[in-house]
Amino acid sequence: MTRIVARFVSVMLKVAPQYCETSKMSITSAVGVIALLDEPNVLLKEFALQKLNEIVDEFWPEIADSVEKIEILHEDKSFPQRELAALVVSKVYHHLGSFEDSLTYALGAGNLFDVMSNSEYVQTTIAKCMDFYSQQKVALAEGTQDVKPIDSRLEGIVNRMFQRCLDDGQYKQAIGIAIETRRMDVFRRAILESGDIPGMLHYCLKVCLELLQHRQFRNVVLRCLVDMYRELATPDYVSMCQCLIFLDDPLAVSDILDKLVHGDQDSTLMAYQIAFDLYESATQQFLARVLQALKPTTIVPPVAADEEKTEESKEVKVEPVLSPKDELMKKRLDRLVTILGGELSIELHLQFLIRNNKSDLLILKQTKDAIRVSVCHTATVIANAFMHSGTTSDQFLRDNLDWLSRATNWAKLTATASLGVIHRGHEKEALALMAAYLPREVAATSAGFSEGGGLYALGLIHANHGANITDYLLQQLKEASNEVIRHGGCLGLGLASMGTQRADVYEQLKFHLYQDDAVTGEAAGMAMGLTMLGSRSQQAIEDMVSYAQETQHEKIMRGLAVGIALTMYGRLEEADDLVDTLAKDKDPILRRAAMHTLALAYCGTGNNQAVRKLLHVAVSDVNDDVRRAAVTALGFLLFRNPEQCPSVVSLLAESYNPHVRYGAAMALGIACAGTGLKEAVALLEPMMNDPVNYVRQGALLASALVLVQHTEFTSSKVKDIRQLYAKVIGDKHEDVMAKFGAILAQGIIDAGGRNVTISLQSRTGHTNMSAVVGLMIFTQYWYWFPSSLCLSLAFAPTAIIGLNSDLKMPKVEYRSNAKPSVYAPPPLLEEKKREEKERVTAAVLSITARAKRREAAQSKTSQAASSGATGAAAEKMEVDEQPSAEKIAEDKKLKEEKEKPKEEPNFEILSNPARVVRQQLKVVHMAENSKYIPLKDIGIGGIIVMRYGQTDQPEELVEPVAGLMNSLYMFGWGKLKFISVHFCSNGSQSGGRSGT
Numbered sequence: 001m002t003r004i005v006a007r008f009v010s011v012m013l014k015v016a017p018q019y020c021e022t023s024k025m026s027i028t029s030a031v032g033v034i035a036l037l038d039e040p041n042v043l044l045k046e047f048a049l050q051k052l053n054e055i056v057d058e059f060w061p062e063i064a065d066s067v068e069k070i071e072i073l074h075e076d077k078s079f080p081q082r083e084l085a086a087l088v089v090s091k092v093y094h095h096l097g098s099f100e101d102s103l104t105y106a107l108g109a110g111n112l113f114d115v116m117s118n119s120e121y122v123q124t125t126i127a128k129c130m131d132f133y134s135q136q137k138v139a140l141a142e143g144t145q146d147v148k149p150i151d152s153r154l155e156g157i158v159n160r161m162f163q164r165c166l167d168d169g170q171y172k173q174a175i176g177i178a179i180e181t182r183r184m185d186v187f188r189r190a191i192l193e194s195g196d197i198p199g200m201l202h203y204c205l206k207v208c209l210e211l212l213q214h215r216q217f218r219n220v221v222l223r224c225l226v227d228m229y230r231e232l233a234t235p236d237y238v239s240m241c242q243c244l245i246f247l248d249d250p251l252a253v254s255d256i257l258d259k260l261v262h263g264d265q266d267s268t269l270m271a272y273q274i275a276f277d278l279y280e281s282a283t284q285q286f287l288a289r290v291l292q293a294l295k296p297t298t299i300v301p302p303v304a305a306d307e308e309k310t311e312e313s314k315e316v317k318v319e320p321v322l323s324p325k326d327e328l329m330k331k332r333l334d335r336l337v338t339i340l341g342g343e344l345s346i347e348l349h350l351q352f353l354i355r356n357n358k359s360d361l362l363i364l365k366q367t368k369d370a371i372r373v374s375v376c377h378t379a380t381v382i383a384n385a386f387m388h389s390g391t392t393s394d395q396f397l398r399d400n401l402d403w404l405s406r407a408t409n410w411a412k413l414t415a416t417a418s419l420g421v422i423h424r425g426h427e428k429e430a431l432a433l434m435a436a437y438l439p440r441e442v443a444a445t446s447a448g449f450s451e452g453g454g455l456y457a458l459g460l461i462h463a464n465h466g467a468n469i470t471d472y473l474l475q476q477l478k479e480a481s482n483e484v485i486r487h488g489g490c491l492g493l494g495l496a497s498m499g500t501q502r503a504d505v506y507e508q509l510k511f512h513l514y515q516d517d518a519v520t521g522e523a524a525g526m527a528m529g530l531t532m533l534g535s536r537s538q539q540a541i542e543d544m545v546s547y548a549q550e551t552q553h554e555k556i557m558r559g560l561a562v563g564i565a566l567t568m569y570g571r572l573e574e575a576d577d578l579v580d581t582l583a584k585d586k587d588p589i590l591r592r593a594a595m596h597t598l599a600l601a602y603c604g605t606g607n608n609q610a611v612r613k614l615l616h617v618a619v620s621d622v623n624d625d626v627r628r629a630a631v632t633a634l635g636f637l638l639f640r641n642p643e644q645c646p647s648v649v650s651l652l653a654e655s656y657n658p659h660v661r662y663g664a665a666m667a668l669g670i671a672c673a674g675t676g677l678k679e680a681v682a683l684l685e686p687m688m689n690d691p692v693n694y695v696r697q698g699a700l701l702a703s704a705l706v707l708v709q710h711t712e713f714t715s716s717k718v719k720d721i722r723q724l725y726a727k728v729i730g731d732k733h734e735d736v737m738a739k740f741g742a743i744l745a746q747g748i749i750d751a752g753g754r755n756v757t758i759s760l761q762s763r764t765g766h767t768n769m770s771a772v773v774g775l776m777i778f779t780q781y782w783y784w785f786p787s788s789l790c791l792s793l794a795f796a797p798t799a800i801i802g803l804n805s806d807l808k809m810p811k812v813e814y815r816s817n818a819k820p821s822v823y824a825p826p827p828l829l830e831e832k833k834r835e836e837k838e839r840v841t842a843a844v845l846s847i848t849a850r851a852k853r854r855e856a857a858q859s860k861t862s863q864a865a866s867s868g869a870t871g872a873a874a875e876k877m878e879v880d881e882q883p884s885a886e887k888i889a890e891d892k893k894l895k896e897e898k899e900k901p902k903e904e905p906n907f908e909i910l911s912n913p914a915r916v917v918r919q920q921l922k923v924v925h926m927a928e929n930s931k932y933i934p935l936k937d938i939g940i941g942g943i944i945v946m947r948y949g950q951t952d953q954p955e956e957l958v959e960p961v962a963g964l965m966n967s968l969y970m971f972g973w974g975k976l977k978f979i980s981v982h983f984c985s986n987g988s989q990s991g992g993r994s995g996t
Contacts, residue, residue: 030059037069042080045073049084056088057121060095067092074108083110094121103128107153115160126161130177133158137182141217162186166193175204182217184224191228198236201228205239209246209765210640213605215572222247238936241274242764245282253278254293261332266947268332269805273935273945275339280942281766283499283534284464291340294333335807342465344807346425348943351809352799352913353390353425354961357753362829363387363726364396367743368403370730377403378411379740382788383747385418389792391753392423409449413488414786416453420460421792427468430461439476439485448481452488456786459492463793464770466496474505477512486512486520494527495790498773501535510543513556521556522784526777529563533773536571541578548590557589558783565596566773575601579613588623595626599633600776604640604760604767611637611648618652624659631663632779635670636772639760645671646679653683658692665695669702670775673758673794674918676715680706685717688724697741700725704745709757709798709917713822722749722826744788754825755915756795763942770794800924801913801943802932809958812912812946813927814938816920820908823920912958916941 033055036048049070056063063070067089074085086108093102106113106125115126136150158181165174171194178187187204194200205225212218222243229240237256244253260271279287338344364387367380381404384396397404407415416437423433431438437454455476462469473496477489490509497505506528513524525544532540541564548560564582568575575597582594595617602610614637617630631652638645645668653664665687672680684706687699703721710718728734728742751758760775762768774793781788802812816823909927910916916924921939926932931953932946948955 027055027059030055030062034063034066034069037066037073045079046081046084049073049081049088052088053084053091056091057095060092063088064092064096074105083108083112086110087112090125091121094124099124099128103132107151107157110153113157115157115164126157129154129157130161130181134181141182166190171200172203175200175207179207179212179221184220187221188224188228197228198232201225201232201236201239205243206765213572213602213607215574219247226252237270238274238277241278242281242766245278245286245766248286250286250289251293254290257290257336258294261336262329265805269935269945269947271332271336272339272803272807275336276345276943276945277764279340279342279345280762281764283769284467284497285500287340287342288467288500291337294337294340339807341467343427345943346427346465348801348803348809348913349797349799350390350392350425351960352797352801352915353752353755354392355913356755356799356915357388357391357393358755358825358828359387359391359393359750359753360828361396361399362831363746363750366726366829367729367746368400371739371743373736373739374406374411375736376729376739376743377406378414378785379743381407381411381415381418382785383743385421385789386744386747386751386791387753388422389752389756389795390422390424390797392426393753394419394422409447410786412449413453413456413484414789416450417456417460417488417786417789420457421789423457423461424463424792424795425461427462427465430458430469431472434458434461439480448484452484452486454488455485455492456488456789457492459495460789460792463495463774464498466498466500470496470500470502470505474508477508483517483519486517487523490520490523490527491786494523494530495793497531499530499533499769501532501537505531506540513547513560516551516553516556518553518555521551521553522559525556525559525561525563526566527563528560529566530773532567533769534567534569534571536568536574540567545578545582545590548593549585549587554589557587558780561589561593561596562777562780564593565600565776568597569600569769569772570603570767571601572605572607583613583617588621588626591617591621591623591626592629595629595633596776599636600772603636603772606638606641606644615648618660618663624657627657628659628663631660632666632670635667636760636776638667638671639673642672642675642677642680646677646683650683653687658690658695661687661690661692661695662698665698665702666779669698669705670760673705673760673775674708676707676710676919678715681715681717681721693735693737696728696735696738700728700738700741700745701748704748705758708749708751709754710919711821711823711826714919718826722746725749748791752795752797755797755799757798757918758791758794759796759918760794763940768794768796771796798915798917798941799913800910800916800938800941802934802938802946803943804932804946804948804955807945808955809912809960810932810946810948811956811958812930812932814910814912814914814916815925815927816908816910816916817906817923817925818908818920819904819906821904823917 030052033048033051036044036051039045039048052063052070070085070089070092073079074082074089076082079085086105090102090105090109090113093099093105103125106129113125114122133150133154136148136154140150162174162177162183165171165177166189171190174190175187178184178190191197191200191204204221208218208221208225212221226240226243226247229236229243237260241253241256244250244256257271257274260267260274278290282290364380364384367383371377371380388394388396404415419434419437423430426433434454434457437450437457439448439451439455455473458469458473459466466473470493473489473493477486477493480486480489490512493505493509509524509528509531512520513528515521525548528540528544544560544564544567548557548564551557564578568578579594579598579601582590582597585591585594595614598610598613611634614630614633618627621627621630631649634648635645638648649664649667652660653668655661655664665684668680668683681703684699684703687695688703690696690699704725707715707718707721712719725742725746728738729746748758758771758775760768760771771794774790777787777790778794800814802810804810910924914924918941921941924938926934926938931948931950933949934944934946936944938944
């Protein structure tokens with residue numbers, strides 16, 4: 001009997017596949033197949049499992065009732081088809097929605113789980129598998145306690161998935177999964193097997209900088225990329241140095257630069273280009289350490305051993321004699337040091353801004369004539385500073401000295417400090433330019449507002465490049481006679497020493513903080529954060545947090561709130577503990593500090609966890625200031641993907657709470673700065689007509705941030721919004737706060753002579769530290785108007801500046817494949833001519849009228865005789881000849897030709913240094929038959945080193961232009977005066993006062 005059953009089952013197993021194909025549609029229930037699971041014969045159970053595996057997607061509800069029977073078969077080690085039983089159970093649990101159980105049994109299915117299948121079951125299970133594997137790998141990497149070792153079966157499925165990606169040529173997908181699961185072996189293998197190693201390395205670097213949000217693991221990936229860049233046939237030193245900036249490895253950078261400088265001419269030019277990119281991306285402290293490492297390599301001439309050091313030889317200085325090779329190396333290293341020091345970059349950008357200044361003074365004049373309130377007076381001064389940032393042109397201030405003299409007290413400090421924005425980068429003459437405002441040895445009778453503004457202005461001129469002025473500002477701060485001068489001195493010192501972490505500067509600022517003076521303390525708290533920018537110094541954090549909890553001054557707490565956030569700049573998850581602590585504090589200012597810290601620690605990452613925290617606070621905190629800060633912080637997180645910001649804040653922009661609406665407007669302005677994003681403008685437009693005045697103010701400011709340097713061709717709303725600014729300013733019934741926003745918006749949208757944009761990301765893909773800091777401090781104008789001047793730190797010149805091997809600007813042409821009007825700045829306004837009013841006829845008495853009529857009649861009678869003879873001739877002369885029909889037609893034709901607009905060319909030739917806006921970069925190329933070959937794609941923009949291709953012909957250079965050298969004295973004795981500064985041949989200066 002047993003033998004018969006066995007033969008029957010064997011026949012059924014052979015026939016079953018064909019039978020199943022023909023009768024699949026006719027099966028109406030799985031009950032019969034499930035009944036076979038109760039048979040004692042193993043072959044019948046195997047047949048039942050095979051049949052269930054085929055029909056499980058259709059009959060899983062019936063199979064679910066008997067799933068325990070199948071689980072028992074899987075757990076029976078003697079059962080030959082244990083893996084098949086596990087696969088059936090896994091599918092049943094998948095349909096039941098129990099994905100964890102499904103994954104557990106899928107692991108038990110072994111090779112029967114086919115990762116190559118595209119079914120929903122396989123794709124879902126693989127996704128769960130990857131998530132679970134990734135969580136375990138991350139937990140193991142971070143050393144989390146109570147983590148179970150990874151199941152070898154789970155790793156087997158993941159390995160098969162990697163192999164599938166590599167076999168299918170899906171290298172980018174394999175790299176993504178490898179990063180997610182922390183598998184650096186697969187990461188490296190995918191790059192090497194891709195066939196395009198340089199292209200894949202570039203992709204990996206982009207992913208690493210934009211998407212990796214865990215600082216320690218990001219450093220591991222970057223270190224791997226540096227090694228792979230070095231292994232290339234032609235090492236990519238530019239990308240290597242960008243990675244090394246993130247790794248904070250200045251010694252490795254200096255080694256690369258030293259190696260390149262000692263190479264051939266092309267290697268030296270590459271070293272120069274890398275140095276320019278380093279200055280744009282790295283901090284002051286990093287650059288100082290690179291320079292320190294480079295200086296020991298400077299060529300020192302050999303000294304003869306038997307040289308007698310007599311007194312005569314000490315008195316007479318003998319120039320060291322270098323060999324031609326050493327002379328060349330010394331020249332190259334000196335140039336490299338000059339570039340890394342930043343002097344050359346600043347000078348080139350200054351030249352560009354002075355040459356291309358297209359500011360419209362009539363806009364400022366119309367604003368000045370329309371305003372009547374002191375707040376708007378201050379706003380106009382700030383707008384003028386923005387419009388002329390870096391151009392050294394203070395013409396508007398000179399033309400309106402009497403109007404400017406109305407500024408008093410803190411408005412005077414703001415007006416003086418605005419000169420620092422106008423002369424930003426004019427570092428060599430900074431002290432001479434500001435001499436009239438700086439504190440003097442003789443005690444002044446003034447309250448110190450001009451002097452405080454002068455020190456603040458020096459900080460703005462030298463922001464993030466203050467090695468030459470920091471000691472001077474430190475000394476002035478020590479000697480400051482009153483709180484106003486100390487306030488300006490702290491701000492200036494903080495800006496100049498940004499990110500240097502100098503202990504002496506920090507201690508001096510802390511000393512002033514501990515004096516518990518509200519005015520000085522606010523600036524000192526902010527300046528401490530600027531000095532310790534991104535350091536995550538535990539001592540600094542403890543000092544600031546503990547003092548913020550002790551002090552009773554709200555102004556000091558506000559300054560410390562920003563200072564704490566600046567200290568944690570870019571520290572990612574390392575700031576989480578501090579954020580959690582501050583967010584639970586009962587004081588709303590410290591909770592606001594938590595929001596600022598979250599914004600700066602995760603700036604540009606788009607971190608989901610950070611975004612969730614900010615959104616939660618935005619709708620739940622009881623304090624309006626905290627909610628406003630939380631929503632504004634979203635802009636700092638999302639600026640790398642500005643398209644996301646409108647969708648994130650769209651509901652917040654319609655909130656019942658006006659502070660949340662204001663925050664949504666500022667978040668859009670920060671995240672979408674310079675992009676002209678249509679969705680952002682569409683959200684801002686309704687807010688410009690909001691019933692609450694400060695919401696209108698925020699919307700106006702944000703619109704200027706978004707539309708800076710945009711034209712009607714790149715954004716259709718620009719013209720209407722510019723007209724709205726003028727309308728708000730000129731409307732007598734408009735609120736002062738909205739007017740303040742509109743005036744500043746006029747300055748922002750035309751910033752830097754219409755030659756700068758606002759970008760929180762550098763051209764090389766790094767987060768623009770100065771821009772982030774500038775915008776963060778700018779948002780504090782809500783409490784303190786002088787803070788708004790720090791927006792100038794975010795201004796980035798939109799230029800292509802070509803340099804030759806001698807780091808001079810040669811005459812080079814670039815071709816822009818777009819009509820000139822598409823990216824040209826808007827035309828200057830034309831002043832309307834005054835229409836002469838008609839005189840009203842004076843009333844005349846009847847007696848006078850009769851007397852005049854009698855006199856007229858008598859004179860007419862007397863003239864009749866004398867004029868009779870010549871009357872006919874005169875009448876004839878008065879008749880003009882009628883022109884011929886031919887002449888009329890000819891005149892008409894000439895008139896039509898004059899009125900007919902000339903056809904605009906489809907391209908434009910630009911001269912070096914060229915104004916090229918961000919949107920224009922994609923259509924700009926080197927002109928045809930150019931003598932110069934750029935070392936990198938000019939579509940990136942910025943300063944580009946070029947190789948001269950025709951050595952047999954001399955190079956033509958661009959003549960430099962001089963900046964404004966006169967110091968404007970605005971607040972003097974009685975009448976306002978100038979101080980004219982003349983520089984002598986030996987570098988000294990002589991000055992004299994002259995009246996207006």
